Amino acid sequence: MPMQLSPRFASACLLVAMLAILLAACGGAGGQPAAPTVMPTAAPTGDPARGEQIFTTSDCKACHMVTDQKLVGPGLKGVMDGKGQYGDKLPNGKPLNDKNTAEWIKVGGVGKLGQMPSHPDMTPEQLADLVAYLHTLK
Numbered sequence: 294m295p296m297q298l299s300p301r302f303a304s305a306c307l308l309v310a311m312l313a314i315l316l317a318a319c320g321g322a323g324g325q326p327a328a329p330t331v332m333p334t335a336a337p338t339g340d341p342a343r344g345e346q347i348f349t350t351s352d353c354k355a356c357h358m359v360t361d362q363k364l365v366g367p368g369l370k371g372v373m374d375g376k377g378q379y380g381d382k383l384p385n386g387k388p389l390n391d392k393n394t395a396e397w398i399k400v401g402g403v404g405k406l407g408q409m410p411s412h413p414d415m416t417p418e419q420l421a422d423l424v425a426y427l428h429t430l431k
């Protein structure tokens with residue numbers, strides 16, 4: 294008879310149900326952190342607006358146009374799309390990607406065109422912002 298379901302039995306059922314949900318939630322959460330930890334390393338997300346500000350207030354502008362015109366360094370238009378001086382490479386010969394570009398800006402180097410100075414005081418965040426800005430130069 295349905296009437297025989299005691300409140301105690303009902304709350305026991307509830308408890309089991311809640312445990313099951315909790316376990317499911319834990320199982321799901323266990324798998325989740327893997328995605329966010331992979332994402333930032335694959336594509337560090339900078340803020341292009343902040344990057345533009347850094348570009349104009351730092352020394353970049355003194356040597357780089359954001360068009361395809363050369364100043365001291367090459368014009369940076371389309372550089373992150375592989376349309377720069379070195380195609381899918383950086384002046385130091387490394388593959389063109391966000392990580393290597395950030396490193397190039399920080400460390401500087403010499404290529405066929407000349408010397409790019411290092412920027413040792415730039416934080417990883419500033420570098421990511423700069424790279425994000427470079428991506429907007431089409």
Ligand code: HEC
Pocket residue numbers: 348351352353354355356357365366367369372377378379382383384394398402403404405406407408409410412423427
């Ligand atoms: C004193 C001049 C100078 C300054 C300042 C400078 N650069 Fe450069 N940069 C160069 C030169 C020269 C090259 C090219 C090196 C070569 O190819 O021989 C270059 C290359 C680059 C490249 C690679 C371009 C390509 O076609 O692969 C990027 C990206 C870049 N610079 C970004 C920056 C950023 C961002 C800043 C500011 C934080 C900056 N540069 C400041 C001179 C400069």
